[in-house]
Amino acid sequence: MNNDKIIKIVQSLVSIRDLDALMENTLMLLRDLVICDAGSIFIYNSEDDSLVFKYIQNDSIDVSYKEFSIPLDEKSIASYSGLMKEVVHVEDVYYIDTNKPYKFNVDFDKMSGYRTKSVLSIPLLNINKDLIGVLQLINRKVEKVKLTSSNVDDVIIPFSAEDISILYSLSGIVAVALENSILYGDIERMWDGFITASIQAIEARDPVTRGHTDRVTKITMKIAEEMDKDDVSFPDFKMTPDDVTLLRYSCLLHDFGKIGVREYVLNKPKKLFPDKLEAIKYKFLYAMCVAKSTSEDAYNKLVSYYESVLKANEPTVLDSDIGNDLKECANYAFKGINGEEIKLLEDAEYSCLSVKRGTLTEEERKEIESHVYHTYDYLNKIPWTQKLKDVPKIACMHHEKIDGTGYPFGLKGEEIHIYGRIMAVADIFDALTAKDRPYKKAVSVDVALKIIQEEAENNKLDKDIVRFFIDKQIYNHI
Ligand SMILES: [Fe+2]
Ligand SMILES: [Fe+2]
Structure with missing residues (x-):
């Protein structure tokens, strides 16, 4: 012995x-x-x-x-x-x-x-x-x-x-x-099950992004795995099994904070909610009735204004002619049955319809962005083990930009953890190529790669990671 x-x-x-x-x-x-x-x-x-x-x-x-x-x-x-x-x-x-x-x-x-x-x-x-x-x-x-x-x-x-x-x-x-x-192993499986159930619950509130978390996790893990193997491009990037777990949890929980964003904002396919559009429609009908008895021109004008409202309501880029019509609508008022003045478009309705791109007003966009603050906040309440203590910090970094213009903390360059920089690439790639957003058409992989490349050139995404992602065609191996 x-x-x-x-x-x-x-x-x-x-x-x-x-x-x-x-x-x-x-x-x-x-x-x-x-x-x-x-x-x-x-x-x-x-x-x-x-x-x-x-x-x-x-x-x-x-x-x-x-x-x-x-x-x-x-x-x-x-x-x-x-x-x-x-x-x-x-x-x-x-x-x-x-x-x-x-x-x-x-x-x-x-x-x-x-x-x-x-x-x-x-x-x-x-x-x-x-x-x-x-x-x-x-x-x-x-x-x-x-x-x-x-x-x-x-x-x-x-x-x-x-x-x-x-x-x-x-x-x-x-x-x-x-x-x-x-x-x-039992605790790990239980925790994994809990995380999967939470993601399912969160994504059920926002069905159009269903599967996003899973795809972002797969893309991120693949990029990281390849970076780990490549001693020429990333000689210092090495991951222990604990690092792999840290990154995987950070990915799975990256949009956890969406639980704190109101559901109608998360899932807003048009600029106006249907009930608002309905109310506007009746105002137009009433105004048209009034105009018809007095002026054919005024009536026709209202018909074309209403068409502009319907076009403006779509999530496309706002045309300048439509923008002008909207302005005129906002200044248009007519008398109600009691002689009161009714505005064709209330200020709030006008600002909703005037959104230049997408469907969200500034305030709603800020609310969506707040999901990463919530991610940080909620995850910080979990008593993570020593090896996983950085999950909240990394999970909320996926909207940070290299030049410091991102959120939530406006971190710059290497202040953003390398895992956060990888997740940012995966998150954008999936958001662009996901086929399940009715209000935003998916773009082809080629176009998505071009956009990502531009983002890297504009110092928003990590250049080395983007180049690696494209050169290695990682998007083809997930
Ligand atoms: Fe996010
Ligand atoms: Fe995301």
Whole structure:
């Protein structure tokens, strides 16, 4: 036995969090410690009281296996060991004492030509002595050699009392590491599920941008992954698994703050809401009735004004002639039935219709922009772990511009986290190419790339990231 090997095992148990990596590595190190030809780890499933056969290693033959479950009963060595929470040592499984309730299933040996002989099963118990899994080590060898049919009897020996004692001492730490890793995975899955549900809820309020979050996340992650691989263009850009999680959460939550934006503003296909347009229509009809009895010209003028109102209501760029008509409408008033003065277009209606591009008034545009303040604010209330503490900061950076003209904080150049700069490219690309916005036609990929390139030249987007995105045709690999 070797103290260094034990230290290595303990180090691995406390440093690896990924369940599969942790178990594979632990099994390998434990087998190395006691010179075992093969081994496996079963994980206890409390839902159906079974052991899940998860990890298997064998130095002498290639083993391919499918995960399967066995009931936690007395019938096999591993399940008996788990059920009774007892260490079971069998010197030769082909000669198990007939008084024992467990048997050895020879199917695997028959199928593979392998000879299983000495077996040690150790229950993996946490500090409350709850069963977490079972460690099974197979064929303790005198030395590290490959087993063949001719050397089996010479090479395989029983496990020694010292082997059993050391492995049993280590099994407690293995159990705790295994339990932590399972718990960590459960928490991560729960958190992922919560985030997915939140996004679904947010996007349900704004159906025209459905799928935007998912696409932005995919594009961003792909750009980052390629940047990480490319040592020539981005030699300093390297991501650890924690960085990947940080960026993924930041992407998934980048528009989380839309929850704080009123629904009718989020989803405004025309400049006027239907009820407003309806009210305007009746005012026009009334004014036309009045005009008809007095002047044909005035009547025709109103007909053409109304056409201009309908055209202006569309989300296209406002034509200057229509703009003039609107101005005249805003100055036009007529007498109501009680002699009161009625304006054809109220000031608020006029300013809505006079929007030059898109459908949002200045105030509404500001409200939409406020989603990133909300993103920052809401996410900041979550007690993030140390490794994820930058999620709120990064999630809200996707509308910042390199020249400092973006929002929410007006950050400049490298003040914007590189993850934020990548997300900005992905966000714009998706907003341009998304096919699901009725009020804004999707543009072709070529046009979108041209616009993005212009944005980079105008110092709005990160030039290097945009060039990389276009050169590598990342948009084609999502
Ligand atoms: Fe956004
Ligand atoms: Fe977005």
